[in-house]
Amino acid sequence: MEQISNIQVVSCSSSNYLKPFRVHYSQNGTKKYWDFMRTHDSVSVLIFNTTCHCFILVKQFRPAVYMCEWEKSNPQHPEVEATEGDETLENQSEPPPASAGVTYELCAGLVDKPDLSLEEIAKQEILEECGYDVPVSKLRKITSYRSGVGVTGAKQTMFYAEVSDENCVGEGGGEPKEGELIEVVKIPLQEAMNFAYDESISKTIGVIFSFMWFHSHMAPKYKISTNV
Template sequence: MLPQFLYFPFAIRDRILGKMNVSSDLIRLSCSICAYNGTKKTWDFMKIHDSVSILIFNTSRQCFVLVKQFRPAVYMCEVEKHHPQLFQNRDNESFSRLEDPLPAAVGVTYELCSGIVDKPDLSLEEIACEEVLEECGYDVAVTDLRKITSYRSGVGVTGSSQTLFYAEVTDQMRTGEGGGQAEEGELIEVVEIPLEDSMKFAYNETLQKTMGVIFSFTWFQDNIAPKLPKN
């Protein structure tokens, strides 16, 4: 049964705090000027951490394990679509009031378990194992991971690299509830997608999801599904 996209356990109140064009510990905004085919070009870009993502398949229940979470950037894109007047004036004073707030659900996305690469003393595999435990509650070892591939993400703005892994888990490997780290402000819901419904889910545009979900489900159908025991 496909998940419902109508519920998320909080609401957006009537005030957007404002827009801030600043860098942070996770994002560094930059601008480059260079000659490209004899033409002077200017590009804005962001320097962000590389990342890992993990396609998790629970063999006990024949389902994929995803995470669902609120993404402010997705929400703000929907706000601009429905309230374009808020973005016409770049003055923060005119940006603060939202008379008709959209429901939080419009900013919720289904994603693979993922995390940034910000621990230089750990390998990509070790970081991936930590993320699976923190976000989804499964205790996996490095040897449980299979690297699928790596690729560039956000090439127009960030150019960061993401490495995609595959992990098979069982119910016995689940040692916690997951949900991310509350002290870091993470609010993550673990979602299971039955294998039999996975491709229908992947192409259901009413359920917002990342390209990684669609790609990894397709990879699974090509590389793993044909080897599964037939019922």
């Protein structure tokens, strides 16, 4: 995960995950347009291990985050479109460490299997990414919301799942054949809210929101302070 090299930025002519469009419309008589990306909806899961009273998160390298950090550290760096024979970005400026692109996230996945329900997709992601076998009946829907409303407008549905060490049937880590390289991370309940608000730790809004939801809805059940 920490060994990132041979970085190039090239134009994207086609993608299995993102398709750019421009919509023209009139609003209150004024002609406007907006650029957007069509992409898949997704599911995410807040996993709580009742054996060790900890949350199960995933940690992985995100190229988009990495490139944002690189551009931030090189504000004068021109936009590069690499073609055959061009130098890589690494040869043009000093790249940040790979850790700049690593984020903590909820277990999650794309809704790209029309024959499966959202719960079934969530179950698969929990097993593939985190190694826990959770019955669909044990998944509790928290809510759904729009993510990336300015660019994609996709919907993410968030679930909650309680697991124990007995449910752990593998190491997780994602699907290597899909290029996934995921590290499973345990966040103790007592440290969760400090973790959520620590700006030095790169994380998704889903982690913050789900920890807050747990504090409001589930912590009283366990009669445990979450150190808010």
